[in-house]
Amino acid sequence: MADPPRRGRPSAPTFIVPPPLPPVDLPNLDINIRQLAAVTSSVFDCMRWLAEHCLITNTFSCQACDQPMRLQKREGRDYIDGYVWCCPGCQRRNSIRINSLFEGSHLQLVQILDIVYWWCRDLRQVHVIQETGVSKKTVIVWQKYIRDVCAQYVIDHPVQLGGRNRTVEIDESKFMNRKYNRGRFREGQWVLGMVERETDNCCLIPVDD
Ligand SMILES: [Zn+2]
Structure with missing residues (x-):
């Protein structure tokens, strides 16, 4: 594997990974x-x-x-x-x-990656703090932010739910984490959520109130 680029090297690369990037899912x-x-x-x-x-x-x-x-x-x-x-x-x-x-x-990349990983694994917050060495307050902010990012992904990729022998559960939630200010939710945005019990497919729709 190639050495990382050095400071001042005249031919420092214009990429992190030599293109083309491998396909990713x-x-x-x-x-x-x-x-x-x-x-x-x-x-x-x-x-x-x-x-x-x-x-x-x-x-x-x-x-x-x-x-x-x-x-x-x-x-x-x-x-x-x-x-x-x-x-x-x-x-x-x-x-x-x-x-x-x-x-x-201000966190290291790997600390954020670990918080995301453990969020995906549903690890309890107290253990996420132990595993990552990040403060409780910061872990909470990041977990809310990850939730917002995932919610935005679901909004942007709608799927059809329901049909024969399918049960759809409906609930509402309020998204309001704005710390990193890059999501598209407004402050305190209400979102209607639907989950198909048999498949875990879900759908989120932002609503006014
Ligand atoms: Zn320039």
């Missing part, structure tokens, strides 16, 4: 915590895994001059991930987290 991803830990054991490995799964961008063009930005190593407090996108033209820099779930957080 994130909703059906089947991985256990040992496998996940093995493929995300260093910061760069974690970045690579996230890029392969389209959870961070694999390439990025400068928003000022539209050139492909280069992935450069950067150390210090301001560079939590150790790498940034750097424009060879105007020297503008962008976080490798740009336009991702991870943008704006």
Whole structure:
């Protein structure tokens, strides 16, 4: 496997993973915590895994001059991930987290990934705190945020429910986590939810009240 790019290397790559990216089916991803830990054991490995799964961008063009930005190593407090996108033209820099779930957080990428993993596994909050070393307050914020992201996915990918010998359960919920301010829910948005008991297929519809 190629070495991670070094600071100042004139030919720093314009990608995290050499393209083309392997095909990915994130909703059906089947991985256990040992496998996940093995493929995300260093910061760069974690970045690579996230890029392969389209959870961070694999390439990025400068928003000022539209050139492909280069992935450069950067150390210090301001560079939590150790790498940034750097424009060879105007020297503008962008976080490798740009336009991702991870943008704006002070947590390590792997800590967020672990919170997401344990949320998917329904691990109790007290154990998520133990496993990740993240404070209770931060875990709660992230769990609400993940819930909002998943709800938005369900809204954007509607499926037809019901029919012969099918039972549909209906409930309502209020989504209001705005900390990272990237979901499309309004403050305190009510959402009508329907779940087909036999299949777990579900449907969410934002409603006014
Ligand atoms: Zn530029």
